[in-house]
Amino acid sequence: MIEPNKVNRKARILVADDDWMNREVLEAHLTGAGYDVAVVHSGEKALAAVQEQPPDLVLLDVRMQGMSGYDVCQQMKSEPMTRRVCVMMVTALNRDEDMQQAIEAGADDFISKPISSLILLTRVRNLLRLKQSQDALAQSQDMLRQIVRDHADEALAARILADLDRRWGVLSG
Numbered sequence: 001m002i003e004p005n006k007v008n009r010k011a012r013i014l015v016a017d018d019d020w021m022n023r024e025v026l027e028a029h030l031t032g033a034g035y036d037v038a039v040v041h042s043g044e045k046a047l048a049a050v051q052e053q054p055p056d057l058v059l060l061d062v063r064m065q066g067m068s069g070y071d072v073c074q075q076m077k078s079e080p081m082t083r084r085v086c087v088m089m090v091t092a093l094n095r096d097e098d099m100q101q102a103i104e105a106g107a108d109d110f111i112s113k114p115i116s117s118l119i120l121l122t123r124v125r126n127l128l129r130l131k132q133s134q135d136a137l138a139q140s141q142d143m144l145r146q147i148v149r150d151h152a153d154e155a156l157a158a159r160i161l162a163d164l165d166r167r168w169g170v171l172s173g
Contacts, residue, residue: 010036011128012053016046016072017061017090022113026059026090029117030124043067050076054085056131057124062091062102070105077106084134086127090115141168 013035015026023039030037038055040046043064050058058076060069069089076082089102089110102110108130109123144164149157 010034011057012036012038012055013124014046014049014055014058015039016041016043016058016064016069018042018064019061022061022090025115026120029115029120033121033124035124043069043072046072047075050082050085051079054082057086057088057127059088059090060107062089062093062098070101073102073105073107084131084138086131088123088127 013030015023015030015037016039017023017026018041020041023041027037027039038049040049043060044067046058046060047067049055058072060072062069069091073087073089076085076087086108087106089105089107090113091098091102091110092113093099094112099110108127111120111123141164145161149161
């Protein structure tokens, strides 16, 4: 069994799927691996849950009644508060065009149904590692910005911060 990262707290994962069986299967795999899992049955509920308390990872079914997984992902990635939440699209669709659409919507990964527990847990672990690295990088960037502000004159600090923002923009995509 793939073990979750040993971190100070359990990773929070939100599962959004309008099919109760899919929700149950995903929840069982994830809670069995030690993750803190919440489930919702619609795209609208997923957005509300993410905005209320951003999880570390969201598993989104592509085809849900009402708001699709693609739409939820696009909205999440357009909001500063939820932009860095990792998203894995869950789909029965296997065409390259469908996977391309998931990536264009901002998804970090996708997995096809039927779901293999080993593949699911490996990808979840890897996305959570990515999230942890992105959070650490953002924290380091904030600390460096503060150091520059505290120890450089105003004009020099502005030039340094603008250069760092430009370089970090290249790193973050």
